[in-house]
Amino acid sequence: MIEFILRRTGTAVVTLFLASIAVFLGVRALPGDPATVLAGESPSPEAVAAIRQQFGLDKPLPVQYLSYVGQALQGNLGSSTQDKAPVTQILGERLPVTLELTFLAIVVGVVIGVLAGIVSAVRRGSVLDYVANGFGLFGLSVPHFWLGLVGIVIFSVHWQVLPASGFIGFADDPLGNIERMVMPVLVLGTGLAAVIMRQTRSSLLSQLSADYVRTARSKGLSRTAQVVHALRNSLTTVTTVIGLQLAGLISGAVIIEQIFVIPGFGKLIVDGVSSRNYPVIQGAVLVTVAGYVVVNLLVDVTYAYLDPRLRMAGASE
Incomplete structure (x- = not known):
């Protein structure tokens, strides 16, 4: 049973890693430039460049991703581009x-x-x-x-x-x-x-x-x-x-x-998409995906408990 749980846990970790890449790239595939949106109407090129530098949007995507994952592993999902509130605080209120x-x-x-x-x-x-x-x-x-x-x-x-x-x-x-x-x-x-x-x-x-x-x-x-x-x-x-x-x-x-x-999370994600609020979208979707992966892991364990044949099959792999 322990071996079966460890195998399923490893699969869940890999799934979450791949999902984090999909979330990161999917958010950046949204149409529009968040720096331009944040700069307001008729922004100057200098203002847009300063915002890109402030939020790390001027860096290559791999660098942005590694920075995001490193911060996320420390419990830091960034700050909202709208009111500068920590994303973890916003998610804690909506979750x-x-x-x-x-x-x-x-x-x-x-x-x-x-x-x-x-x-x-x-x-x-x-x-x-x-x-x-x-x-x-x-x-x-x-x-x-x-x-x-x-x-x-x-x-x-x-x-x-x-x-x-x-x-x-x-x-x-x-x-x-x-x-x-x-x-x-x-x-x-x-x-x-x-x-x-x-x-x-x-x-x-x-x-x-x-x-x-x-x-x-x-x-x-x-x-x-x-x-x-x-x-x-x-x-x-x-x-x-x-x-x-x-x-x-x-x-x-x-x-x-x-x-x-x-x-809740649903309204938060929709509002974040409309305002190009990258940190909030990423944080909300990533927490949602993590919850889905964890629940399915629990379902697998429960399924193995109810059906010993699956547990034996997993142990013999």
Whole structure:
């Protein structure tokens, strides 16, 4: 198990290194000159040159990258080109907001998706099965932005039961925080729940028809015990799906934060792109990628714990 974790950790480190290069080059591929933007309207060549020198934009790309990585390894992601605030401070203020949104969306998606998948598999061919499959198709087909806008029109404009936008910290006002997070969390979690529901149903149906379940059934094991027994083997597939869907969840969070005006990473990245704020974009995207890599590493370890065959295969490589 330890060897398996070390192998996966090494892969994660290499992935993060390659991702840092992609982020660095991708940010600099954005159209426009950040030095010209920062210099204001009708800047003089001297002012533009001074800004390039100040932020190290006059150096070759390899030198800029090595300098950026060296500083990042020391916990220094630079300063914002807008207000000169440290990027780590800005990210520290925005990260809890996005973490709350994505964590709650994952919880909602997993709970609804797994329960709906179990009901659909156990009651195959029934009305509940058709309802669950209809929910799955709906969640997979409807875009997040459309569902968010519809939710605002119905619950905020017509019924006026939930706020249309904004964010309040849980520590400042727990009830206000919950009211403002209900719609974003449900909208973001719907797509994840649909995917998990479909995968849970398919995997559970496969396990329920396996030889070991038929043997247990012939020995008089109850239906509930059969489902519980088969569910653990089905969770390996569900765990993998959650890790794979994390990237889509993060991209969906960017859209949701814009629609509901939530001051998280998504809104920060969009605002940074519009203002050519290189340090903020790099820092936000790099932390997001690092989070994605770490979560997938945890998913791999969890998957190996649930399925010993994978652990043995990794150890024999």
